[in-house]
Amino acid sequence: MFNGSGVAIVTPFKEGQVDFQAFDRLLDLHLENDTQAIIVLGTTGEATTVNHEERVALIQAAVKKVAGRIPIVVGTGSNSTEIAINYTKEAEELGADAVLVVTPYYNKATQKGLITHFTAIANATKLPVILYNVPSRTGVNINAETVAALSEIENIIAVKEASGNISQILEIRRLVPADFKIYSGNDDQVVPIYSCGGNGVISVSANVVPRAMQRMCRAFEEGNVGEALELQLKYKKFIDLLFCEVNPIPVKAAVSIMGYIENELRLPLTQMEVANLEKLKKEMELQQII
Numbered sequence: 001m002f003n004g005s006g007v008a009i010v011t012p013f014k015e016g017q018v019d020f021q022a023f024d025r026l027l028d029l030h031l032e033n034d035t036q037a038i039i040v041l042g043t044t045g046e047a048t049t050v051n052h053e054e055r056v057a058l059i060q061a062a063v064k065k066v067a068g069r070i071p072i073v074v075g076t077g078s079n080s081t082e083i084a085i086n087y088t089k090e091a092e093e094l095g096a097d098a099v100l101v102v103t104p105y106y107n108k109a110t111q112k113g114l115i116t117h118f119t120a121i122a123n124a125t126k127l128p129v130i131l132y133n134v135p136s137r138t139g140v141n142i143n144a145e146t147v148a149a150l151s152e153i154e155n156i157i158a159v160k161e162a163s164g165n166i167s168q169i170l171e172i173r174r175l176v177p178a179d180f181k182i183y184s185g186n187d188d189q190v191v192p193i194y195s196c197g198g199n200g201v202i203s204v205s206a207n208v209v210p211r212a213m214q215r216m217c218r219a220f221e222e223g224n225v226g227e228a229l230e231l232q233l234k235y236k237k238f239i240d241l242l243f244c245e246v247n248p249i250p251v252k253a254a255v256s257i258m259g260y261i262e263n264e265l266r267l268p269l270t271q272m273e274v275a276n277l278e279k280l281k282k283e284m285e286l287q288q289i290i
Helices: 021-032 052-066 081-093 111-123 143-152 166-175 185-195 210-221 225-234 238-242 248-257 274-288
Strands: 004-008 036-041 071-075 098-102 131-132 156-161 182-183 198-205
Touching: 004 210, 021 052, 036 052, 052 071, 052 081, 052 210, 071 081, 081 098, 081 111, 098 111, 111 131, 111 143, 131 143, 143 166, 156 166, 166 185, 182 185, 185 198, 185 210, 185 225, 198 210, 210 225, 225 238, 238 248, 238 274, 248 274
Parallel strands: 004 036, 004 198, 036 071, 071 098, 098 131, 131 156, 156 182, 182 198
Antiparallel strands: none
16 A cells, blocks of 8 residues: 555536546646555545446546556445445455545444444455544544554555544554554645654645645655655645635635636535635645646
């Protein structure tokens, strides 16, 4: 599994349909800029409003285009264990390299329930499984002790940590095996999580600044902590603006400003507020992104 910057890639739409030509352009962008992994059908990919036929086609397109050059990680989580298992089996059949499985949302399972849920999914596949902890969206946190218990399962190999709780992440690092990977789920915490023994980021910002996110990770890994921190601080305001409205509203606006996609979302997501869009454009100009 990868170290460094993996992009949680947006799903481009055009006139209500998935824009596969634009998706192909985005994949080229990441291959050319040394992104370390492509994460398809995550939160940023609007997986909850992509239908089954589109899911299959997106996975197939990514696997075919990337052709084994970097890992393709597919979001297969659901608040139904049965559906998550089916999505995971399907991703494996379609050639994915790993799956990213979000905590069951709305149900608010207990820690025992989380262990049972993730264990059932891991036992249904030979693929590496990355846990995804994002309590701000799901309403439930995966405790450090729960991550440690799940890390004993052979193919549960990593966690994407988007709790924002550095103390919890330190505790995870203390409890899990040395080869268990911790990815930042927050773009403004890449360097802090690396300093806690992290291994990279599953990034929203990489949709827009893939080279910068890749370099931030590589610099830290090479021991150039000052350079990594400089990049983290340089893009701090830009990252904040990418999350001034719910993801992926701002990032799709940013990628459309760059000319790669149409600025189209699926309901219930709506267009970025004009005032926030102007701030985003101004920052992108300042950072010479456009």
